[in-house]
Amino acid sequence: MSSYLNIDHVSITFPTDNGPLNVLDNVNLKMKQGEFVSLIGHSGCGKSTVLNIVAGLLQATKGGVLLENREVNEPGPDRAVIFQNHSLMPWLSVYDNVRLAVDQVFKRSKSRQERHEWTLHNLELVHMTHALDRKPDEISGGMKQRVGIARALAMEPKVLLMDEPFGALDSLTRTHMQDSLMEIQSDLNNTVIMITHDVDEAVLLSDRIVMMSNGPSATVGEILDIELERPRDRLSLAEDPKFNHYRAEVVKFLHERHNQPVRVDSDSAKELDEENVPGLRLAAG
Amino acid sequence: MSLLLANNRTFGNTRLDQFLSYLASENTGKKFSKIALSLIVPLMALVIFLGLWSVGAKNVQTSLGVLPGPAQVWEQSVVLYQEHIAEQEKESKFYERQEKRNAKKLEKNPDAKVKIRNYTGPATFFDQILTSLYTVGIGFLIGSIIAIPIGIMLGMNSVLYKAFNPIIQIFKPVSPLAWLPIVTMVVSALYVSDDPMFSKSFLTSAITVTLCSLWPTIINTTVGVSGVSKDLMNVSRVLRLNWVTKTIKIVLPSSLPMIFTGLRLSLGIGWMVLIAAEMLAQNPGLGKFVWDEFQNGSSNSLARIMVAVVAIGLIGFMLDRIMLMLQKWLSWDKHAVLR
Ligand SMILES: Nc1ncnc2c1ncn2[C@@H]1O[C@H](COP(=O)(O)OP(=O)(O)OP(=O)(O)O)[C@@H](O)[C@H]1O
Ligand SMILES: [Mg+2]
Numbered sequence: 001m002s003s004y005l006n007i008d009h010v011s012i013t014f015p016t017d018n019g020p021l022n023v024l025d026n027v028n029l030k031m032k033q034g035e036f037v038s039l040i041g042h043s044g045c046g047k048s049t050v051l052n053i054v055a056g057l058l059q060a061t062k063g064g065v066l067l068e069n070r071e072v073n074e075p076g077p078d079r080a081v082i083f084q085n086h087s088l089m090p091w092l093s094v095y096d097n098v099r100l101a102v103d104q105v106f107k108r109s110k111s112r113q114e115r116h117e118w119t120l121h122n123l124e125l126v127h128m129t130h131a132l133d134r135k136p137d138e139i140s141g142g143m144k145q146r147v148g149i150a151r152a153l154a155m156e157p158k159v160l161l162m163d164e165p166f167g168a169l170d171s172l173t174r175t176h177m178q179d180s181l182m183e184i185q186s187d188l189n190n191t192v193i194m195i196t197h198d199v200d201e202a203v204l205l206s207d208r209i210v211m212m213s214n215g216p217s218a219t220v221g222e223i224l225d226i227e228l229e230r231p232r233d234r235l236s237l238a239e240d241p242k243f244n245h246y247r248a249e250v251v252k253f254l255h256e257r258h259n260q261p262v263r264v265d266s267d268s269a270k271e272l273d274e275e276n277v278p279g280l281r282l283a284a285g
Numbered sequence: 286m287s288l289l290l291a292n293n294r295t296f297g298n299t300r301l302d303q304f305l306s307y308l309a310s311e312n313t314g315k316k317f318s319k320i321a322l323s324l325i326v327p328l329m330a331l332v333i334f335l336g337l338w339s340v341g342a343k344n345v346q347t348s349l350g351v352l353p354g355p356a357q358v359w360e361q362s363v364v365l366y367q368e369h370i371a372e373q374e375k376e377s378k379f380y381e382r383q384e385k386r387n388a389k390k391l392e393k394n395p396d397a398k399v400k401i402r403n404y405t406g407p408a409t410f411f412d413q414i415l416t417s418l419y420t421v422g423i424g425f426l427i428g429s430i431i432a433i434p435i436g437i438m439l440g441m442n443s444v445l446y447k448a449f450n451p452i453i454q455i456f457k458p459v460s461p462l463a464w465l466p467i468v469t470m471v472v473s474a475l476y477v478s479d480d481p482m483f484s485k486s487f488l489t490s491a492i493t494v495t496l497c498s499l500w501p502t503i504i505n506t507t508v509g510v511s512g513v514s515k516d517l518m519n520v521s522r523v524l525r526l527n528w529v530t531k532t533i534k535i536v537l538p539s540s541l542p543m544i545f546t547g548l549r550l551s552l553g554i555g556w557m558v559l560i561a562a563e564m565l566a567q568n569p570g571l572g573k574f575v576w577d578e579f580q581n582g583s584s585n586s587l588a589r590i591m592v593a594v595v596a597i598g599l600i601g602f603m604l605d606r607i608m609l610m611l612q613k614w615l616s617w618d619k620h621a622v623l624r
């Protein structure tokens with residue numbers, strides 16, 4: 001089967017002082033173009049490691065990552081990363097931070113003027129044009145993360161990789177950012193992998209939620225299809241039984257079954273049938 | 286403040302009155318305490334220091350007479366200044382005479398060859414200061430131009446770091462004065478030229494400064510560069526920045542504070558070592574001035590050496606301030622508290 005992004009039997013082992021540490025074991029995930037996937041799992045299970053392997057920042061010990069059927073083994077702007085702590089250059093203004101990426105990626109294909117406009121366009125997408133000349137230290141955490149998103153979008157990546165993009169934000173800012181992200185996503189339809197610890201966020205934003213088992217030797221535990229209509233509205237979803245069911249599934253996985261990623265839980269399958277909600281299926285079982 | 290002190294009128298009645306009336310006009314106690322902290326307290330410390338010095342010095346009898354107090358030192362600094370002015374006058378008169386003589390010669394015979402000789406009077410205290418400043422400046426500049434790129438390379442490449450770290454660690458604690466004989470010999474062996482651009486003694490001093498200013502800059506630059514945030518380096522990897530762009534846009538700005546820490550340490554050490562090297566090698570500069578005065582052994586020598594000591598301190602302080610200003614000017618973080 002051909003897929004847009006294929007994480008294919010990825011394992012990684014780190015050499016440590018106490019001998020080799022097998023962090024990921026046989027991680028498989030196939031993604032369609034334009035799909036939004038959330039990675040959720042307990043702290044330290046290896047979510048960031050998965051993301052870094054897709055980004056090319058880490059090399060898998062076994063297996064590999066295919067993007068449009070071509071193996072990726074080094075970082076590149078076609079797989080833009082948004083880091084948890086924004087990673088803006090503190091000595092560059094908001095504009096220059098995005099412009100640095102634009103200049104680098106479109107060195108040859110765009111003229112100076114076009115690069116200027118493209119920089120502004122992307123900052124407009126995240127509503128940051130009012131603070132072009134400010135330094136990262138002079139804007140709020142949410143604004144920094146917006147600029148980080150603008151920088152990543154400006155690279156026109158094939159895949160957008162987000163490592164807990166809103167993890168450091170207060171809950172109100174976080175909801176704003178989620179709404180912004182959904183808005184941008186409905187326009188651009190990017191292929192996205194997002195790591196999150198926030199169950200609501202995962203259900204609200206994703207087409208699929210990938211739940212990872214605990215480490216060491218973590219792997220994909222379960223994959224939950226989220227079949228909610230888009231555009232999604234957080235207020236009306238709050239009372240939607242489907243939404244709450246998905247939520248419950250994720251919470252259950254995290255708190256009850258995360259140690260048995262491969263075993264079929266017949267009770268929950270029955271429950272699904274009764275409620276007539278499609279979506280839960282087992283991965284790589 | 287320093288101006289007031291230099292005029293020695295700090296406690297002259299008019300100034301004090303003016304100052305007090307200024308304070309009285311500010312009816313806020315806050316402002317007063319601020320001024321008190323930033324001005325009066327250091328001033329008082331200085332007065333106490335000068336007092337202790339003048340009292341203490343009187344009780345120390347040396348073979349060159351009583352240890353000079355602040356008054357004698359002040360007196361000698363005035364004398365040194367006057368000597369400098371007198372020497373300058375001599376010099377300009379010398380050139381005037383030479384010009385006149387040559388003009389006369391040319392009048393008689395337009396084809397006559399005129400001799401133009403340089404004035405070779407003794408170097409005054411201020412000439413020596415300029416020589417030392419020039420030497421430390423060139424030596425430090427060369428050292429920094431060598432050390433910063435090395436530091437960047439070692440910081441970016443852990444293999445290079447592992448390779449060269451032992452060498453650096455061994456050379457770092459070596460007193461640059463130990464290098465002095467080697468540098469002198471190497472310079473005399475290699476720098477042979479009929480019309481030398483620099484004198485050998487200048488080169489020896491400057492290279493000695495270079496040698497000792499290398500290590501702190503290399504080490505601090507390496508630490509700064511290897512401490513560049515991993516996330517920022519990942520950004521540069523994702524963007525596939527080439528190493529020039531990476532160095533200019535990411536590595537240099539984020540390691541600038543550490544580089545400057547190294548530069549300031551280097552310049553401070555370089556200045557200290559230069560004076561000692563000049564004393565040891567009899568190379569022109571402040572160190573030679575101190576040594577000559579010591580050998581001279583007149584009753585004023587100790588006071589004149591103390592003038593030099595104060596000058597060395599003030600210049601060292603000034604050099605550090607200049608580096609600080611440079612750092613503030615180059616630094617992207619204008620809010621950072623630098624001291
Ligand atoms: N370079 C490395 N060398 C050795 N061990 C590593 C390395 N990188 C990650 N690990 C280990 O791999 C495991 C997974 O780390 P990872 O950062 O991927 O977790 P995570 O799921 O992102 O956690 P969190 O939710 O806290 O961010 C951890 O136990 C970590 O100690
Ligand atoms: Mg992580």
